[in-house]
Amino acid sequence: MFKRITDDLGQLKGAHARNAALENAAIIARDLGLRRTKSLSQEELLDLIDAADTANVSVDDLRSFRVADLIMEAAAEDGEICYVAVEISYTANGRDTKRAIRNAEFMTRFTGKRSFAVVSGLHRDDRIQSSIESGEVIWHQLTAAQLDAE
Numbered sequence: 001m002f003k004r005i006t007d008d009l010g011q012l013k014g015a016h017a018r019n020a021a022l023e024n025a026a027i028i029a030r031d032l033g034l035r036r037t038k039s040l041s042q043e044e045l046l047d048l049i050d051a052a053d054t055a056n057v058s059v060d061d062l063r064s065f066r067v068a069d070l071i072m073e074a075a076a077e078d079g080e081i082c083y084v085a086v087e088i089s090y091t092a093n094g095r096d097t098k099r100a101i102r103n104a105e106f107m108t109r110f111t112g113k114r115s116f117a118v119v120s121g122l123h124r125d126d127r128i129q130s131s132i133e134s135g136e137v138i139w140h141q142l143t144a145a146q147l148d149a150e
Helices: 002-023 025-031 042-051 059-066 094-111 126-133
Strands: 035-039 070-075 081-088 115-121 138-141
Touching: 002 025, 002 081, 002 115, 025 035, 025 070, 025 081, 025 138, 042 059, 042 094, 059 094, 081 094, 094 115, 094 126, 126 138
Parallel strands: 081 115, 115 138
Antiparallel strands: 035 070, 070 081
16 A cells, blocks of 8 residues: 555656646756757657658657657757657656657757757755766756645
């Protein structure tokens, strides 16, 4: 019973963090020096997959990609269109990091445009620090205030 309550609480915390990050999508883009032009819908992701050569991409990776937490189209100051792949968790971990990196790589592969991998959360697992320091993924810190109930 206790495990089920703990699991349920974890799902609620994750969903709440996801909602906070989605509400602050423009801020995530601005922190990268970009202006968000739109968030891609699941249908737009499906259209990208349909138009791409996915012969050597696993079915599981494509399934995961099409339900990405957030994929944004954004514009750099010079007008260059690029993409931001964001994975969101209450506590960001290695799994989130791998998905964000993979999703950014897919966006570059499918569009030919530059893409950024971002993990967002209130906390982060220390084991993702090396990926952040290397620039492989960008960390976006949610604040406790963003998670407060209104």
